[in-house]
Amino acid sequence: MLYGSTVYLMIDDDCGREEYREKMVEACGTRDQLMNASFFIVATNVMCETQQAEFPPLEIGICQYSIASGIKFSYHEFIDAGKVPLGYMHSAKEHADRTHRIPLNGFNLSTNNYKKLVEDMKQILEESRFTNQMTGKPTPMLVFCREDAIEQNRGVFQWLQHKYNEINKTSFEWDLEVLDLVLLLYYISKSGGHTISMAAGEGAMKSSVYDYAIHDLCEYHKDLDNKECAKGLARRLCFMLSDVLCSMFGITPTQNHLPLKVEVNAETYTGVLHDVKQLLPNRYHQNVGTDDSQWNPNQDMADEEANSPIPQTGIGRGRPNASKPQNNSF
Numbered sequence: 001m002l003y004g005s006t007v008y009l010m011i012d013d014d015c016g017r018e019e020y021r022e023k024m025v026e027a028c029g030t031r032d033q034l035m036n037a038s039f040f041i042v043a044t045n046v047m048c049e050t051q052q053a054e055f056p057p058l059e060i061g062i063c064q065y066s067i068a069s070g071i072k073f074s075y076h077e078f079i080d081a082g083k084v085p086l087g088y089m090h091s092a093k094e095h096a097d098r099t100h101r102i103p104l105n106g107f108n109l110s111t112n113n114y115k116k117l118v119e120d121m122k123q124i125l126e127e128s129r130f131t132n133q134m135t136g137k138p139t140p141m142l143v144f145c146r147e148d149a150i151e152q153n154r155g156v157f158q159w160l161q162h163k164y165n166e167i168n169k170t171s172f173e174w175d176l177e178v179l180d181l182v183l184l185l186y187y188i189s190k191s192g193g194h195t196i197s198m199a200a201g202e203g204a205m206k207s208s209v210y211d212y213a214i215h216d217l218c219e220y221h222k223d224l225d226n227k228e229c230a231k232g233l234a235r236r237l238c239f240m241l242s243d244v245l246c247s248m249f250g251i252t253p254t255q256n257h258l259p260l261k262v263e264v265n266a267e268t269y270t271g272v273l274h275d276v277k278q279l280l281p282n283r284y285h286q287n288v289g290t291d292d293s294q295w296n297p298n299q300d301m302a303d304e305e306a307n308s309p310i311p312q313t314g315i316g317r318g319r320p321n322a323s324k325p326q327n328n329s330f
Contacts, residue, residue: 043233055155056081061230070256076231078110114163144181213259
């Protein structure tokens with residue numbers, strides 16, 4: 001448990017997590033209410049995972065999604081998590097090079113205003129609550145992701161909670177649940193009268209069909225031709241939901257449900273890449289030294305980077321201000 005507090009709460013002491021999701025969907029009421037209910041999808045990128053289960057975050061993306069409207073709202077930020085935890089420099093660099101390729105420090109697009117980050121997310125995610133029909137009380141804030149990302153995403157919210165309290169000398173705790181998106185899909189399909197199996201739901205939420213939707217990446221990852229983007233993943237998860245739910249609920253997909261077909265055409269995608277202009281070196285990367293105390297000093301990383309055909313930096317743009325979405329009523 002990070003920092004000695006829990007980031008998730010149960011609906012009551014006797015209710016299992018699966019029953020919790022089922023009650024949440026049932027609380028939406030009618031079919032129309034379910035179709036217009038908002039669900040919040042989260043994705044993150046981190047420096048590393050420590051032995052203490054800490055997940056210093058580098059990027060977060062959150063989408064507000066409904067069956068009727070598709071993606072209604074997107075939030076995206078790069079996060080300056082400070083120095084890499086002692087002893088994790090090698091694994092953090094290796095992970096970044098293999099996946100998201102976000103600079104570990106000195107990244108101009110990242111913010112260390114943890115107070116604003118937390119307050120923006122609190123404002124946005126307040127819209128994710130609904131009223132428990134049995135007790136009349138509001139539920140915790142609810143966010144969804146794939147099962148294999150739940151631990152990391154909980155860790156990111158806890159890391160931000162700790163930083164927020166450290167700065168403000170408070171004892172704030174998230175009233176928030178991080179839940180399995182596949183189980184949500186299962187219970188929505190069950191409520192819609194077309195129950196899909198867990199295996200089918202798992203397959204649908206791991207589809208690679210939208211990996212070529214480059215226009216849904218942030219500008220930084222788009223320029224790097226890198227799909228390991230928190231904003232992009234959150235949006236792709238929404239597209240995967242739409243693939244299943246639009247036909248189930250008789251919805252004609254819009255560009256908010258699914259990307260334009262031209263975006264996911266591999267041949268077109270390849271042609272677009274040929275036109276990408278070379279980036280200026282260090283365009284959005286400050287000349288800040290990295291704490292390499294745990295890195296092999298004999299390894300000539302500078303020469304490797306200079307000789308690499310892969311660009312080391314790129315343009316990106318976070319979301320400086322979060323505006324409150326429309327009120328979510330069930």
